[in-house]
Amino acid sequence: MRIYFDHNATTPPDQSVVEVMTTVLEEDFGNASSVHYFGQRAKARMDDARSALGGLIGAEPSEIVFTSGGTEADNFALRGAAEALEPTGRRHLIASAIEHEAVLVTLKALARRGWKTTLLPVGQTGIVDPEALSAALTDETAIVSVMHANNELGTIQPIAELASRAHAKGALFHTDAVQSVAKIPVDVAALGVDLLSLSAHKFNGPKGAGALWIKRGTRITAILTGGKHERTRRAGTENVPALAGMGAAAKLAVGKMAAEGARLAALRDRLEREVLAAIPGTAVNGALEPRVPNTTNLSFDGIEAESLLIALDLQGIAVSTGSACSSGTLEPSHVLRAMGLPAHRTQNSIRISLGQGNTEAQVDSFLELLPAVVGKLRSLTGMKKAGGRQ
Numbered sequence: 001m002r003i004y005f006d007h008n009a010t011t012p013p014d015q016s017v018v019e020v021m022t023t024v025l026e027e028d029f030g031n032a033s034s035v036h037y038f039g040q041r042a043k044a045r046m047d048d049a050r051s052a053l054g055g056l057i058g059a060e061p062s063e064i065v066f067t068s069g070g071t072e073a074d075n076f077a078l079r080g081a082a083e084a085l086e087p088t089g090r091r092h093l094i095a096s097a098i099e100h101e102a103v104l105v106t107l108k109a110l111a112r113r114g115w116k117t118t119l120l121p122v123g124q125t126g127i128v129d130p131e132a133l134s135a136a137l138t139d140e141t142a143i144v145s146v147m148h149a150n151n152e153l154g155t156i157q158p159i160a161e162l163a164s165r166a167h168a169k170g171a172l173f174h175t176d177a178v179q180s181v182a183k184i185p186v187d188v189a190a191l192g193v194d195l196l197s198l199s200a201h202k203f204n205g206p207k208g209a210g211a212l213w214i215k216r217g218t219r220i221t222a223i224l225t226g227g228k229h230e231r232t233r234r235a236g237t238e239n240v241p242a243l244a245g246m247g248a249a250a251k252l253a254v255g256k257m258a259a260e261g262a263r264l265a266a267l268r269d270r271l272e273r274e275v276l277a278a279i280p281g282t283a284v285n286g287a288l289e290p291r292v293p294n295t296t297n298l299s300f301d302g303i304e305a306e307s308l309l310i311a312l313d314l315q316g317i318a319v320s321t322g323s324a325c326s327s328g329t330l331e332p333s334h335v336l337r338a339m340g341l342p343a344h345r346t347q348n349s350i351r352i353s354l355g356q357g358n359t360e361a362q363v364d365s366f367l368e369l370l371p372a373v374v375g376k377l378r379s380l381t382g383m384k385k386a387g388g389r390q
């Protein structure tokens, strides 16, 4: 028995996605830029995927630029807007301290090119305070980037409020919506943003496919140059099977999001409640609401998160210690650190992220196993009793 509780790292592609991708690989192999029949078949697959994505986020298909995933979309948003806005003399970028590395490391790269950067703090809620943004905004601010849902905590940021404050100061607003798209309703107009990143493998689509939504009229320079693909906004022969798979996943999400969200929230809430009740010295990190329905981040006193991850893996249960990129490094999570949690909490916390294949029975199995696993690890570290950290 294997249980997969790590859907914020990646999700298994839905069977319908696999079928579409297989068909496109076998039958629609043309280059979407070719004028002939084979090219047009591939192009039709891409048009279909673009419309499906537009339907998922309330966008015009023509405003969607396909990318190789969330990391490229974030890089495109920040580097592309920075390059386009440099002539205005505005050279200040703001992001939250709990962004994904795709944003944080890109900010560092821009800082090396002379950009001023500010990271917005978050309190123990894991939510950015709009007042902190107002305090950081200056007449020099060109771009503000705040993620929609945090990948480690699931907390949802007040994007509409933040975007409106950024706009009042003349800055562009980008949101990394990789962890919210297909989990909760995302509507680009309601969010009021200029740029939005998404990634297919987080919603039962394939890896290596994503998109940047660019509001019409937004100043942005292509970072991948070459042919005239994607209306010269992103050069390179498109990965049509993966894009078709992303389109299929988007259609699926539109149909199932409300019911699946409610199902996962109920599962997650029960899991959380029962862990807290059954195991002393446990806590949930970050605000309980607003959160995406599938995610919880739990702290276990007297335990190293990596040891718990390995012990659970040996029992067939896959969880994570936070972002996939930092697992295996023993680095405490930058998100939990930014929240100002005490040092032990940044190192004793695991993320559980549920998804399509998870069931009540799997949560039962996890809840049956967990107390003994935690008890054993605590006895190894010398923590005999609940709450008695050493």
Ligand SMILES: Cc1ncc(COP(=O)(O)O)c(C=O)c1O
Pocket (backbone or CB within 6 Å): 008, 009, 068, 069, 070, 071, 072, 074, 100, 102, 147, 149, 150, 151, 176, 178, 179, 199, 200, 201, 208, 210, 324
């Ligand atoms: C919030 C967030 N942004 C960006 C990414 C990167 O997306 P991709 O894996 O498609 O490059 C991830 C993936 O972990 C993420 O969680």
